[in-house]
Amino acid sequence: MSKRFAVILAAGQGTRMKSKLYKVLHPVMGRPMVQHVMDQLQSLDLSEIITIVGHGAEKVKEELGEASQFVLQNEQLGTGHAVMQAEDILKDQEGVTLVVCGDTPLLTKDTLEQMFHYHQEKQAKVTVLTTTIPNPTGYGRVVRNADGDVAKIVEQKDASAEELAIQEVNAGTYCFDNTFLFEALKNVSNDNAQGEYYLPDVIEIAKNQQETVAAYQTTDADETLGVNDRLALSEAERLMKQRINRDHMKNGVTIIDPLTTYIAPTVTIASDVVIEPGTKILGDSVIGTDSVIGPNSEVSDSQIGTQSKVLHSVVHDSQVGNRVNIGPYAHVRPASDIRDDVKVGNFVEVKKAVIDDGSKVSHLSYIGDAEIGKNVNVGCGSITVNYDGLNKFKTIIEDDVFVGCNTNLIAPVTVGRGALVAAGSTITKDVPEVALSIARAKQVNKEGYAKKFNKLLK
Template identity: 65%
Template sequence: MTKRYAIILAAGQGTRMKSKLYKVLHPVLGKPMVQHVLEQVKAIGLEDVITVVGFGSDKVKDHLGNNTKFVLQEEQLGTGHAVIQAEELLKDKKGTTIVVCGDTPLITKETFEQLCEHHEKTGSKATILTAKAPNPFGYGRVIRNERNEVKRIVEQKDANPDELLVDEINTGTYCFDNEALFEALKSVSNDNSQGEYYLTDVIEIMKNKSEMVSAYLIPNFDETLGVNDRVALAQAEKTMKLRINEQHMRNGVTIMDPDNTYIHSDVVIEPDVVIYPGSIIGGNSIIRSNAIIGPNSEIQNCEVGEDSVVKQSVATDSKIGKRVNVGPFAHIRPDAIIGDEAKIGNFVEIKKAELGNGTKVSHLSYIGDAKVGSNVNIGCGTITVNYDGKNKYLTTIEDDAFIGCNSNLIAPVTIGKGSYVAAGSTITKDVPTDALSVARARQSNKEGYASKLKNRLKDKE
């Protein structure tokens, strides 16, 4: 089997983005676009991937890590010059090398595979990924001869009137015989108006040597979109969003409004999940079967169990069990574990807390740094007071406990199994098993005093 390699061109600053963020790090559905390219090209099984970096190289390296090798293009002198930077790592290797830009996040692994197969089957030294553009203005045109063979690539500014009518365009993605690529690059000149070394010149150099140059026409033009500004970034986001949503719907997920539902590429959703409009599901989230998400819920890096509902709420880096009701307007913060058949109601915040099966926190409470057992009822307005200004402390509430409304549990503290905390209590000491704890000031009634107070206030007027 032919060995395969890839070079990702990611050195350009991207001035048209008008951003301090390096162009290829702009996210498409929550992931830098160069990472989309890397993941798709690696999915076809490669010996090596080399990413050419320049401006902002350290940040690109931090994002991509050990998934690729890096070479530095210190001066941006054109695409041909960028590819030459990978020569030391690839020059002596036999096989097929893909060259792709890091700002083309929509190209799929299927397209990369088909491009390589076409290239290797035809025995070509170079294969251009081409597409039929609805409006080819600004693109390099692929000019074919009478035998339908690729003759050359002509840029918009150099094309004659007949060539301008051609709608087959160069997408900027190629397959090359690796050895032939670096041999041809030795002959590339920068004798042009930009003073740059163009990778497209390799095509003409190979044709002049009577080498086989072919083209693989991709059926979906949208896949080839290169992101050079914020308008194209929005187009890429929309295209990928609809692609991902369609895949989930075909796999048995109900998405009520695909245009207003955002699901990131690594999310796993099982059949019979229902997702309402305005929902965002990102990271490595897993949504189990029969769950209902939304409307207007945001879930990031969470597992949501079977038959659970997350309505108009935010959940991050947590695990939600089966048959759980969350929301509306709840906030599940990182490191929360919610047991089966629990309830997290409106305006409840959970942070770094474990809640057992059947436990209910129905409204207006904060449960942070806590371990809560099963079948606990936590009343409205309860707060686990976990922070003293310097350190965080644990609150433990054991099974079957009942916490009355408007209670403050001053950590570290333990509420024993089956015990009751009276409404309005501030608990500073452990509560034993099966105890009733009342920690509030004794009520004192002064009869007739209300009228005196009102008269006093009236006299001040």
């Protein structure tokens, strides 16, 4: 198989987006459009990927990193001019070059792979990706010859009535014989109203040289969507969300309401997971089998084990074990490690804490900068007081401890194994193993004082 290359066109500013953010960096399902394109290209067997950058060049380079070589297009003088910028890297190479726009986030590796194969089967100098749409107004129509190859691509304004009836359109993605591409680009003229060099002019050059120009038609028109404004961006988001949810459901995930479920493309979900309505799963999250997420929950960059539940709650940048119950209305903040058979109940906040196997923090508590051992019960309203205004300190609660309700644990402090902490205590010193610790003011009852107090209020 000959070498294969790809050129991503990512230099445009995207004025129709009406944004200070450069067009190809606008996110679709949480990832910049150009990153979606790169993800698909990296799944192909390519010798080289070159990204043509212009507006926002440094930001695009930062996003794509070492996945690509970069060439700067100082002036944006058309798509043909953009590809010309890759000449120094590719001109002496034998093989096939794919040219794809950085604002086409829905293209898939399967379609691009099939396009490569079709190009080689046809021994074409150029292959155009096409699709059929019911209303092709505004698109260049693909006119085929008797052999099924491209006779010409005619723009809307230049099309005859017969050509306007054609529903097959140019999707703006191309495969080229690499040597032919850079020779042909030398003959592309900017003699047009915009004074720009257009890549599709290479097709006419190929036709004039009696070369084969093929057309590979994808049956999924959604893939070819190019994003030029916020309306198209919204449509791309909808279609990508639909695709991702559909793929998970095909792989054995139950999504109760796909319309209100948002799953990032980098998420891994095992079979027999149930995703309830109103749920977002983001980043590099992993959800284990038989778990239930939602309703109305958010999991981001976290690992959830098997048979666990996250109900009306938020989990960020954390590890959650097996058979864990979180929520309702709990917040697991970054760097938390919630181990097996743990309960983090309603209105509980956990931050940078380990909660070991079988422990329970059932309601209305804050556990921050803490290590909680196995089989610990933390009573309602208990707080690890971790911050003195300057520094954070750690609370350690060893195995089998019972912490009574409304307890303040003033860090740094350790509660020894098997100890009991009386409700309402403020613990400022370490508690020995199997001790009972009571740290609260002695109760004083002043008989009749309420009558005097009530008179003062009148």
